[in-house]
Amino acid sequence: MKILVIDDDAALCRSLQIHLERDGHFVRSCHTAREGMSLHAEGGFDLTFVDLKLPDGSGLDVLKAIRDAESPGLAVMITGTQDMKATIEAVRLGAFDYIRKPLDLEAVLIAVEKAAQEQIRAKSKRRVPLEQAFHPREIVGASRSIVEVIKQVGVLSQNRIPVLIEGESGTGKELVARALHEATSPGKPFVAINCSSVVPTLLESELFGHVRGAFTGADHDKVGRLEHAGEGTVFFDEIGDMAVDLQAKLLRAIQERSFEPVGGVKCIPLRARIVAATHRDVESMVASGAFRGDLYYRLGVSTIRVPPLRERRDDIPLLTSHVLARVSQELHRCVSHVDDKAMRCLQAYDWPGNVRELENVLTRAVLLARTDTLLEDNVAASIGDRPAAYAGPEAPVKTLRDAERDHVERALRSTGWNVTQTAALLDISPTTLRKKIHDYELNAPADK
Template sequence: MLNGSRVLVADDEPNARRVLEILLRKLGCEVFSAPDGQSALDLLHQGPMDLLITDLNMPGMSGLELLTAIRDNGHTFPIIVVTAYGTVENAVAAMKLGAFDFIIRPLDVEQVEMVIRRALDVRRVHQENEFLRDEMNKGWGEFIGQCPAMQKTYELIRQAGPSKASIFIIGETGTGKELVARAIHSNSGRSGLFVPINCAAIPAEILESELFGYVRGAFTGAHKDRVGKFELAHQGTLFLDEITEMPLALQAKLLRVLQESRIDRLGSNHSIEIDIRIIAATNRDPLGAVREQRLREDLYYRINVLGIQLPPLRERQEDIPLLARHFIKQYRKALGGGDFNLPDEVARALMAYAWPGNVRELENMMERAVVLSQGGGIGLSHLPQEILLKEPPVSLALVDEAEEDLDLEAGVEKLEKRLLNKALAQSAGNKAKAARLLKISERTLWYKLNKYGLKAGSPE
């Protein structure tokens, strides 16, 4: 990837700088020039670079001194040194200090282009490897399901993959939103990385630097340049999980990125062009989040080009035994083997449960059962009490099947009141605990309590 790469050329000879500038611009690079080593260092403080090409013999700070200062400051981008034919030993010394390669004057344009391309390829791979090291220990599972709702989801993934359209995935926690996003990326043909970020798991003051990256000295603790998630996802896909938890001010910046396809690292005045596809996800009702001012309306319509609604596990009863067997087999193999069977009475107990945590909860429960069974057959005794009692959690209480009133709005209001009161009763009036039981934010809980005029323990 050369388009948008930021390259700094340091050379005291104007004509030599000009030749390299013309070549680099033809390759699609953004070029910065410095007449000496100190000027090059000053430019590095102003913004990140992807490559430095420096002459070795410059007045004041030499190329070798510049290289040493750059590495001492923690910069890891590749450095190409330029030397005259008779001073190759200086280039070898530069290689020992960490230079990527050297080129000899008079310049051979084809050779110079080849070295530049190779250096920028290495830069890109290095950035990707840093990211992948953080991702390599994560297990991402696979799609399992035969119910009509999942078949519809598979078809949407197939259709959405090759498109460049932004996608909004909606589903409860644990339904597999990231799996769907990864499947779409895999089916997209995009050459870049799939880069996920959970907007709810990162403090607001850190989230911006994670997304945009920063330059050295941008803030206390910024000891070296850092590539953000936007840059890592160049020519790939950026997955913004729980986007409704992103601060509104940052949502405005995200909207600007989507409109302009450019970003600025924190502390830098130079824009970086990016080519990314956005997939966003939430476990909330997105229009409700817009009404509650948790999600900007303009951003919602910008990313909701194609919406995918994932069914909760309680609506996929026929898939529960399939998933359970898959997880049992997976964890049995990890522990060295054992009985892979799922007895009928265990399958019936699993299918009778409401699964507030969806597929993720089922996976954790099967891991627990495998550990407790110690290689033997899995039985009811290896399941937790909430499964055996078959009491669904408060957030999944159902409307009375005998209810004859078909007024949907009134029915929803009655159900919400019932759930709110039950949660308050079970939490002894503790609003934070009640919100966790209902799997909503405290802010949403207070909104609904005020809407219905409810207090802890009030009658329906």
């Protein structure tokens, strides 16, 4: 590799040069920010070590110049003191790794090793195309079950009968409700009301409105959400949490296509379409008397069941690409690739929180990513330490090689990736450990 070292400590530069050249690398070094930037601009460096404090400026400015260069290569920050702010800034500026002074040669060699792996990976990485026009309301997915949902939306958009959307938390029920609304009454209001977050006593007047003097504090007429929605859609989220007496009133409004505001006598026509969603098993709530059977049957004439993500794992790559495009845009990061192993990790996980959890995990992983590629480590760290769900309850017996790989990785994690300590722990030499790190393509988590 072609390596550039920018550090004002001439002795340190020389020592790094000797060691790295011994390992077959080509090394240039210089001692000021200005020299560093002009050397880097000559191009061709695969890896640049930049000291944070340089005599004529900050290493952060050098990082900025590297980031904006035509062929930036990778950069590793060298920090003298523990400086969280500068470290964060360095990561934001795209530093691939950072190491602390006094320099531990092992740490330098590991950084070089990781950079070499990153180069190989960059050549073979899978390209997740960034979506040009990002449609926030699109139901993404190509699995049979999600295509079925989309088809149902199409069919139901041809009429205005009530629809009940069932599915676990985070599966995309609201997204489906909006898609149905847009297909049925484009341009008309979509009024969402969360039955579990509005105090039951207020929900009635929220929905139907009230007239002045209807109750203490009602000092003016209030238009309810059903009226607000006009010819659009009223979306009752978490309908399972609606109080039973209010359920009766809603049912009457649906049946009679009209309702009266609280305290009023004037009959207001109900023109909006009613769409409801729930993550609960309403059928068993009906059996126990917690939900009115008549309302359930009325709403359930047309039911859309949104399947959990673990039942449509084929959709995970597509969803990942879609979510990455959005998250990158929001966080001003350009993470557009997913390493194969990271993708396998995403597809193996059970996603109890469904697409919302996938969004959260990818957001965390993007923040951890040091390059434009999400690595397995970024994903695993973001999913959290839940090996049971990750490996699945019936994980097959591992090969000895895989077991050793996992064991080495665990040992490294336990010492915070300190090679000397880990080697001692495993009772092998640091050289052997480094070889294993290389052979097994192990990567220190991004925040180490």
